[in-house]
Amino acid sequence: MNKTELFHIAENWFSRQNWTPHAFQKATWTAFLNGKNGLLNAPTGSGKTYALWFPIVLNYITQNPDYKNKHKKGLKAIWITPLRALSQEIKQSAERVSHDLGTQLTVGIRTGDTSNSERQKQRRSMPDLLITTPESLQLLLATKGYPSIFKSCSAIVVDEWHELLGTKRGVQMELG
Known part of the structure; x- marks a missing residue:
C-alpha cells in the first residue's frame, strides 16, 4: 500500500469523527513512514496521540496486507508517559483507532498499579502497544529475557518529556 492509500485510511477515519487532520499530524505521519524520528511539540488537546499512533498503525498495515484477518503479535511500540492518568487516555485513543x-x-498498560496477573499475561504475550512509566520501563528492561520482546518494536514515544527534564525520572529514561 502506498502512502496516498495509507493517508486515505487515516483521513477517512478523521472524517468519520467529523475532524480534519492538522498539518502537524500529516507531517508526523509522513516523517515516520519515511523512517525519520523527531520531536513533536504541540498544545495540549491538539491531537498528538493521533499524530503519533496513526503512523505506527499505518506502518503495521503496510507490513501486514491481511491485517484485518491475521494479527502479527509482538510489541510494536512503547509509549512512555510520566503521568499514570494520561495512560488511560492514550489507551482509549489508541484502542479506538485500532478497533475502528x-x-x-x-494496547496494554504497565505501571506501578498493574496487577501481578496482568504483568504475567504481558510476559507471556506483550500487547502491540505498551503504555508505561519510566520506572516500569526501567524494571522491564532489567528483567531476564526481555530483550527478545523488544525485537519487533519499531517506535518509542516519550510523552510529556518536559515533565521528565532535570528529574530522577528523566535520568532513568536516559539510561533506559
Whole structure:
C-alpha cells in the first residue's frame, strides 16, 4: 500500500469523527513512514496521540496486507508517559483507532498499579502497544529475557518529556 492509500485510511477515519487532520499530524505521519524520528511539540488537546499512533498503525498495515484477518503479535511500540492518568487516555485513543480500522492491534498498560496477573499475561504475550512509566520501563528492561520482546518494536514515544527534564525520572529514561 502506498502512502496516498495509507493517508486515505487515516483521513477517512478523521472524517468519520467529523475532524480534519492538522498539518502537524500529516507531517508526523509522513516523517515516520519515511523512517525519520523527531520531536513533536504541540498544545495540549491538539491531537498528538493521533499524530503519533496513526503512523505506527499505518506502518503495521503496510507490513501486514491481511491485517484485518491475521494479527502479527509482538510489541510494536512503547509509549512512555510520566503521568499514570494520561495512560488511560492514550489507551482509549489508541484502542479506538485500532478497533475502528479493524487492525486487531492490542494496547496494554504497565505501571506501578498493574496487577501481578496482568504483568504475567504481558510476559507471556506483550500487547502491540505498551503504555508505561519510566520506572516500569526501567524494571522491564532489567528483567531476564526481555530483550527478545523488544525485537519487533519499531517506535518509542516519550510523552510529556518536559515533565521528565532535570528529574530522577528523566535520568532513568536516559539510561533506559
